[in-house]
Structures are given as C-alpha cells and as structure tokens.
Amino acid sequence: METIKRISLTVALTIMFGYLMAQNTAATQSVFVKSYESEKSGNYVAAITTMKTIYKADSYIVNLRLGWLSYLAKQYSESIKYYDLAIALKPYAIEARFGCVKPLSAIESWDKVKSHYDQILKIDPQNTVANYWLGVILYNRKDYANATKLFEKVVNLYPLDYDSVIMLAWSKLNIGKTADAKVLFNHALILRPNDSSALSGLKLIK
Amino acid sequence: MCKLIIMMLLFFTVKAQADEPITMQLADSLTYQYFMSGNWDKLIEIGKSALAQNIDFKRLRQRMGYAYFVKSDFFASQKQYEKALEFDGFDVHTREYLYYCGLNSGNIANARIHAQKLPAEVKDKLGIHDFNPLASVDMEYNFKSNNSETRSNPSYFRAGLYTQLGYRLSVYQSASNYKQTVDSTLIKQPDYFALINWSLTSHTSVSLAYHHLNTSLDGYKYPGNLAFASISTRKNRFAFGLNGSFFRYDIGDFKQIGLSAGYTFRGKPNLYLNTHLSGLVAKDKSQLIFAQVAGARLLKNVWAEGNLTLGNIQNYNDHNALYIYNSIDPTLFRTGFSLYWNMSKNLTLYGNYHFDTKQIEQTNKQYIQQSFLGGLIWKQ
Secondary structure (H helix, E strand, O other), X not given: OHHHHHHHHHHHHHHHHHHHHHHHHHHHHHHHHHHXXXXXXXXXXXXXHHHHOOOOOOOHHHHHHHHHHHHHOOOHHHHHHHHHHHHHHOOOOXXXXXXXXXXXXXXXXXXXXXXXXXXXXXXXXXXXXXXXXXXXXXXXXXXXXXXXXXXXXXXHHOOOOHHHHHHHHHHHHHOOOHHHHXXXXXXXXXXXXXXXXXXXXXXXXX | OHHXXXXXXXXXXXXXXXXXOOOHHHHHHHHHHHHHHOOHHHHHHHHHHHHHOOOOOHHHHHHHHHHHHHXXXXXXXXXXXXXXXXXXXXXXXXXXXXXXXXXXXXXXXXXXXXXXXXXXXXXXXXOOOOOEEEEEEEEXXXXXXXXXXXXXXXXXXXXXXXXXXXXOEEEEEEEXXXXXXXXXXXXXXXXXXXXXXXXXXXXXXXXXXXXXXXXEEXXXXXXXXXXXXXXXXXXXXXXXXEEEEEEEEOOEEEEEEEEEEEEEOXXXXXXXXXXEEEXXXXXXXXXXXXXXXXXXXXXXXXXXXXXXXXXXXXXXXXXOOOEEEOOOOOEEEEEEEEEEEEOOOOEEEEEEEEEEEEEOOOOOOEEEEEEEEEEEEEEO
C-alpha cells in the first residue's frame, strides 16, 4: 500500500512538473514572438522591454537576443554587455562572438573585434567570414603578410568570391608579389568586368 | 541666416540633451559639429555628458583628446587619447597625438614609446629617429657669492650631452668642474656623470647612474664614486618615484633612499608640485631631507620654478644624482627659484638663484651663500 502511495505521488508530481514546464516554455515562446513583432516594426526598445520580462542572467538565448536588440537600438555598451554574458555561458558558440563584433565595430573598438575573430578562428579555423574580416583588419593595419594568409584561405575555399580575390590581390601587391597580384587582379576583372580597384592595381604593376 | 538656424538647432539639441538621455548618434553628431566649428568647450561638455551616460566610442575620445590638446591641456588630452588607444591600438592619429602630448608635457620617454609605433612615413615626416647621438646639449655656469671670510666665492661649470640610443633607451652624460678656496686650500673637483634611462612602459622607467668625483685639495686627490638607481612612474597628472644611491667618498660611505611624488594641476598655468623625501645614512648619523618644488607656466614660453630644501644636505644628491652636495661646509637650508625661457623650438635659456645657509665645518658658525646660475639647452 505504501509503495502504491509513493508511486502515485511520484506520478502526480511528474505530471505537475511537466505541466508547469510546458506553461513556462509557452510563456517564453510568446515573449519571443512578441519581441519579434516589435523588432519587425522597428520598435527595438519595446522588444528589449518585452525580453527583459523573462530575463535570466544564465540564459544564453535571452542574453543573445538582448545583445542583438540593444545593437539595433544603438545601445552599444548594453549590447556588448549582453553578448559578453552569452559568450561566457557558451564559450564555444561562435554566433555570440559574431554578434558582439557588430556593436564593437560601431564604436570602433578594433582591438576587441580582432580578438573575437581570433577566438572564432581558434574554434573554427576555416570560417570564411572571420578569415575575411580579420584579413581586412590586418590589411588596414598594414600587416599585409598575415592578411595575405587569411585571404588565401578564403580564396582557396571560394575562388569566385570577388571581395576576397581583390583583397588578396592588393595584399600580394603590398608584399611585393607583383606576378601573383597581376594574376589576381585579372581574375577579379573576370568576376567583375571593368572593376576600378582591379584596374588601378594593374596600373600600378605596369 | 543659415548659420543662425544651425546655431539655434544646436542650442535646442543641447538643451534637449540636458533634459533627456543622450544617444550615441547625438553625441557623435554634436561632437563632430563642434569639432568642425572649433567649439572645443562645447565638444568637451557633450563628450563628458556622453561618457557619464556610458556612451563611449573611439571617435568621441579622439575628438575630446584633440579639443583638450588645442586648449593646451596636454594631460587631459593624453588621457582621452589613451582611452582611444584601448579601442584601436593601431590608430595612427591616436599614436601621433599621444606622441605630441608626451612632448608637450615634458615626458620625452612617453613620447618616444608612442613614436616607436608610428608608421615609417609618419616618423620621416616628424623627423623621428631610432638613434640620435646628439638629441640635446646643455651647458651651465654657476657663480656663488658668500659672506664668509675664510671661503672664496665658488664657481661651477657643467656641460651635458643627451643621446637617444633607441626608442626606449637613452643616456645622458655630463662633465663639470668646481673650484673654491677654503682656508687657503684650493679645492678643485672635476666630475663625470652618466645616466641610462630605460622605459619599461609608456609610463614607467628605470634609471641607472654613475657619478665620479675627482676632488683635489692642493693637488692631493680624494676621488669619490656614486652609484644610483631609480624607478619612476607617471600616470597622467601624477608622478611617483623611488630611488636609492650609494656614495663612497674619502670621508665615508653614504646611502640614500628617496621617495618622490608629483602632481600637475588642471588649468592654464599648469601649476605643478613635486615633493621629495630622502633618508641619508652615514656610519655615525642619519638624517631626513625634505625638498619641495613648485612650478608654473608664467607665459606661453616661460616657466618658473621655486624650491625649498630642509635638512642638512651634506653629501646628499638630487636630480637623479647629477648634483652631489659634497661641499666641505654643510648646507642647512636652501631655497631658490628658476626661470626657463623656450626661446625657440630648439633653444631653451634658463637661470637660477639659490639662497643657502651654510655652516663652517666643525663649528657652529654660519654664513650665507647666494648662487647665480645661467644655462642653455639646445635640442634637435
């Protein structure tokens, strides 16, 4: 009898817990739906307010969403704060780092942007977005040798990607590999005929 | 009319900003407008409001840094540019203005560290070199007059050479000669001094120095040697230092430990204070020496400095051991002032007056000595 009582109690509690969880999940889903609607209509502050009703510091998804919405609302310091929390919760997820790069770029915090791309490439070395943008940062810092290595990776994966080809061509030209640069500028002209950047590069070689 | 409308718009925007939270866009837009129109006070005001509301971005710091720079507040400018550097360590504009801030605040070591990281074309434009054997040359002549019957008026001549060995390493060398007759004994003292300075960071440096004295009394030689080490740090308006030296002379060994602290105040006169507290330890006695310096910019190119030293400074050294007060008669009190005139970009003329209360050795008889010094510094 005692055993039947215990089993009944356990079953009842399990059902109750499942019911509460389902209620909770439904409530979370509805908050997200509401925030998507506000975002769609451009009311980012309302979307943030909605998300904050279910805010939990240990929720990756809520911090990530608040990071994005704060970025859209141009509240960059807040956005970085939420993205940092999300990164701390899931250190091997690269989406939060890609998200964080946006507000950091807006305030021109290039050292931190570079650091995020470095981390992304440690996790996912072939990531083309990170390789390309880190290459751009290094190119702007006149570190042409290292920029070349990154653009080469992207061009090997996507030989018809104009942006990477033209950046690789300029990087090669800046490290004195003019023969390679010439081939790449000409390749860029196939991808984008009469491209002014490729033409000016070729002019410098001639 | 158009200008008037813009001014009114700016006025109402600023007014609105005072009532409502400022946004990054507003801070960006307004500081850009004020930057372009040269309204530095307003730019700083908006910048401060933005920072107070946790709105911070590279260009805001750069604009504020430039505004302070134009207003000749180089420490405030340096602070803003250092914040800009945290956003982007490779920004050439930031580095260049940090270099200028270092130069204008008299912190050459700091300027050189930033200069090192400038692109080659900017270094060429500014005439910055890694190695500069003749970075500056200085000379000074000092005549002292006293009211003692047994001491002649001493004279002192010194020449120095400052060499930049690299962006972080420099050496200063100096040779001098001192002459005085004491109780019919002719004292001559040629000196050699060398100080190596190594910048650990843009704010902290260590120095090592050696000072040789070749004292002669009526031709009899009494050489002395001093070794000195110091570490000093300057963080914006604050400066701190710790130094120690060991001086071996014919009359004994002297150990000196010193602490220094300095502060430069805000505002146009650039008033600064430097306090030094030293402990001088000999075999049979030890004493504390307190020195206070206060300086200010009187005119655009003229600086004045006053100083006061309390305590018996016999065998004490200051200015990183460049000067050793090893006169046969102890100095009990010392005060004076200096004037520096930056005549041109390359030439500085300076003069100095000191009033000393001295005591005839091994007696209680005191006398007054007044010192007049003139010097010039030529720098590249």
